[in-house]
Amino acid sequence: MTKILIIAEHDGETLDSATAKTVSGALPMGAEATDVVVFAASAAAVAKQAAALAGVDRVLTVEGDDFAHPTAARLAPEVAALASDYSHVLAPSTTFGKDLLPRAAALLGVNQVSDIMEVIDARTFKRPIYAGNAIVTVKVPDESKVVATIRTASFAAAKEGGEAAIESRDPQASDPGHTRFVGVEGSTSEGPDLASAPRVVSGGRALGSSDNFDIIYALAKSMGAAVGASRAAVDAGYVPNELQVGQTGKIIAPDLYFAIGISGAIQHLTGIKDAGTIVAINKDGDAPIFEIADIGLVGDLFEIVPELEKAVS
Amino acid sequence: MKILVAIKRVVDYNVRVRVKSDGSGVETEGVKMSINPFDEIALEEALRMREAGKAEEVIAVSIGGDEVQQQLRTALAMGADRAVQVSSATAVQPLTAARVFKALVDKEEPGIVFLGKQAIDDDCNQTGQMLAALWDRPQATFASKVEIDGDKAKVAREVDAGLETLEIDLPAVMTSDLRLNEPRFVKLPDIMKAKRKPLETLAFDDLGIEASVDHETVAWEPPPKRGGGIKVESVPELVTTLKDRGLL
Numbered sequence: 429m430t431k432i433l434i435i436a437e438h439d440g441e442t443l444d445s446a447t448a449k450t451v452s453g454a455l456p457m458g459a460e461a462t463d464v465v466v467f468a469a470s471a472a473a474v475a476k477q478a479a480a481l482a483g484v485d486r487v488l489t490v491e492g493d494d495f496a497h498p499t500a501a502r503l504a505p506e507v508a509a510l511a512s513d514y515s516h517v518l519a520p521s522t523t524f525g526k527d528l529l530p531r532a533a534a535l536l537g538v539n540q541v542s543d544i545m546e547v548i549d550a551r552t553f554k555r556p557i558y559a560g561n562a563i564v565t566v567k568v569p570d571e572s573k574v575v576a577t578i579r580t581a582s583f584a585a586a587k588e589g590g591e592a593a594i595e596s597r598d599p600q601a602s603d604p605g606h607t608r609f610v611g612v613e614g615s616t617s618e619g620p621d622l623a624s625a626p627r628v629v630s631g632g633r634a635l636g637s638s639d640n641f642d643i644i645y646a647l648a649k650s651m652g653a654a655v656g657a658s659r660a661a662v663d664a665g666y667v668p669n670e671l672q673v674g675q676t677g678k679i680i681a682p683d684l685y686f687a688i689g690i691s692g693a694i695q696h697l698t699g700i701k702d703a704g705t706i707v708a709i710n711k712d713g714d715a716p717i718f719e720i721a722d723i724g725l726v727g728d729l730f731e732i733v734p735e736l737e738k739a740v741s
Numbered sequence: 742m743k744i745l746v747a748i749k750r751v752v753d754y755n756v757r758v759r760v761k762s763d764g765s766g767v768e769t770e771g772v773k774m775s776i777n778p779f780d781e782i783a784l785e786e787a788l789r790m791r792e793a794g795k796a797e798e799v800i801a802v803s804i805g806g807d808e809v810q811q812q813l814r815t816a817l818a819m820g821a822d823r824a825v826q827v828s829s830a831t832a833v834q835p836l837t838a839a840r841v842f843k844a845l846v847d848k849e850e851p852g853i854v855f856l857g858k859q860a861i862d863d864d865c866n867q868t869g870q871m872l873a874a875l876w877d878r879p880q881a882t883f884a885s886k887v888e889i890d891g892d893k894a895k896v897a898r899e900v901d902a903g904l905e906t907l908e909i910d911l912p913a914v915m916t917s918d919l920r921l922n923e924p925r926f927v928k929l930p931d932i933m934k935a936k937r938k939p940l941e942t943l944a945f946d947d948l949g950i951e952a953s954v955d956h957e958t959v960a961w962e963p964p965p966k967r968g969g970g971i972k973v974e975s976v977p978e979l980v981t982t983l984k985d986r987g988l989l
Binding site: 439499500501504522523524526527528529530531532533534535537538539540541542543552556557558559560561562563564565566567568569571572604606607608609610611612613614623651659662663668669670675676678683684694695701704705706707718719720721722723724725726732735736739740 | 752754757758759760767834835836839861862863864865866867868869870871872873874875877878879880881882883885895898899900901902903904905906907908909910913918919920953954955956957958959960961962963964967968969970971972973974975976977979980982983986988989
């Protein structure tokens with residue numbers, strides 16, 4: 429019998445859309461029950477949002493003061509304790525899920541399936557390896573619990589329309605005390621969230637400097653898009669790392685993606701493969717980015733980008 | 742303080758990996774192999790800690806056949822004091838790798854085990870977190886800045902929301918993100934010197950390790966291709982095309 433537990437990701441008030449995508453990833457597993465657990469200092473608001481997702485049968489809330497900024501060390505034993513009632517434990521493949529779930533998997537004595545991009549059946553999944561240059565089909569043995577992260581770019585968010593029951597549970601572990609949250613510095617970038625924006629404008633090393641990146645910000649602003657960057661642009665210090673799109677940064681699936689001055693290293697392409705339409709602007713007509721672009725424009729980005737900004741404003 | 746550093750042998754990051762035509766795996770024959778780039782960053786950080794007087798010994802550890810000795814020698818040339826190869830004829834999955842490291846932790850009693858956040862071959866991103874669970878110690882994954890202060894460490898972590906800072910007690914597990922540092926280049930005299938540094942080979946039996954139940958990979962395939970792209974000649978043509986497709 430397939431019973432799925434999904435770990436909710438949230439900021440204390442709002443359920444992250446990654447959780448709704450994880451619910452969609454769980455659907456094709458054909459579970460008898462799909463529950464979402466919310467660990468929070470105060471879970472009511474987030475639990476209500478989770479309960480409204482179509483496909484969710486039950487929302488469990490586990491509340492405690494030490495869940496305000498919980499660490500993986502704090503949460504993993506809670507997840508492992510709840511897991512005894514389930515055949516599957518899932519989390520989104522975000523930094524939250526990537527940090528937490530392997531720790532819980534080890535407590536449960538199983539390997540994790542990372543980054544599920546397609547569900548074949550309840551125990552068989554497709555996932556990318558080698559930065560997405562190969563896709564493997566992985567089978568979890570019958571005797572093992574399935575512990576897996578869901579690649580959010582591969583699944584649309586579950587729609588609202590559910591009316592799941594909300595039940596409270598007591599914490600099963602206590603804070604180990606050895607890991608303390610100090611703070612988080614939010615992204616300095618303005619505009620929509622890169623991970624979920626329908627339009628993204630990314631710049632690469634060809635921008636040449638942090639100052640020159642202003643034309644990317646301006647273009648993004650003119651069409652309500654989020655700003656992204658290649659690893660090369662991040663490495664060169666033009667923009668902060670949280671803007672990085674690619675295998676080692678964010679994997680995104682916007683409806684419209686602009687790759688500007690980005691040659692198209694494999695690791696970048698991995699991050700944008702699921703985008704709806706990819707527009708490439710580059711002065712090198714042979715750049716690999718044009719192999720996957722839907723619309724290409726060869727030319728000087730310093731002329732094209734301001735002209736484009738004017739045209740769409 | 743000792744620091745254990747994980748060194749995984751992987752296909753070099755510059756190689757474009759291809760799936761074999763019969764779908765039985767990926768082409769690795771005659772392909773350049775290197776230290777997993779994130780492990781190299783982990784090693785660099787450990788070496789800097791030793792150079793700053795925060796650690797006494799840096800031990801490079803790899804799991805695999807004798808071919809991994811190449812990468813361990815590179816780690817020694819970068820500056821690791823000694824190396825341990827845990828012999829395995831087949832690739833191990835993350836839980837088994839974590840069990841190997843746990844056994845070495847019991848033997849060496851390090852203050853830090855530093856791993857790459859993920860290996861660029863299987864892209865699992867699990868071993869560090871699993872080791873922290875088995876060891877019941879703190880984990881600071883995706884580290885982009887580490888400050889050691891006595892028996893504590895402050896670690897800035899690359900998370901989706903930005904930069905998170907944790908304070909952790911040592912001993913602990915850390916995994917490196919890309920921006921933590923830029924690894925040094927190996928110089929020729931160091932390669933010669935590395936040949937004389939100790940490299941120990943251990944068997945799973947020596948460590949009392951059992952391999953875990955593994956996931957079975959039943960198929961390999963190349964990724965779906967995007968294609969059918971067009972080129973436009975000008976900005977007005979680009980804007981018209983986007984509008985025609987309902988994207989603007």
